Amino acid sequence: MSSKEIYPIPKISAPASRALVAAGLHTLNDIAGLTQKQFMQLHGMGKHGLRIVKEAMDLAGLQFKDSSNQ
Numbered sequence: 001m002s003s004k005e006i007y008p009i010p011k012i013s014a015p016a017s018r019a020l021v022a023a024g025l026h027t028l029n030d031i032a033g034l035t036q037k038q039f040m041q042l043h044g045m046g047k048h049g050l051r052i053v054k055e056a057m058d059l060a061g062l063q064f065k066d067s068s069n070q
Contacts, residue, residue, distance in 0.1 A: 007060040012052050015044030028057050035067040 007028035009020060019042040025031050031039060031053060040050060057063060 005060075007056070007062065010052050010056045012049045013044070013046075016042075016046070016049040019044040028053070028060055028062055031064075032057065032062040033065060036064040037067055039064065 009017075009026070009028055009031070012020075020026070020031070023042055025034075036050070039045060039053070054064075
């Protein structure tokens with residue numbers, strides 16, 4: 001898959017969706033710029049939303065930024 005391809009965020013809960021929009025995260029590509037810890041610190045984000053997003057990122061060939069690279 002091309003790294004220039006834009007991947008939409010899958011359907012998740014309304015609070016989690018609002019948290020992503022408020023943080024300026026509109027695509028899986030945007031989310032891939034965060035560590036998993038940063039993602040989980042977003043208000044309204046929980047384990048279920050994390051699971052859905054991680055599955056979609058895996059399918060797109062994306063992953064969270066490595067926290068050791070901060």
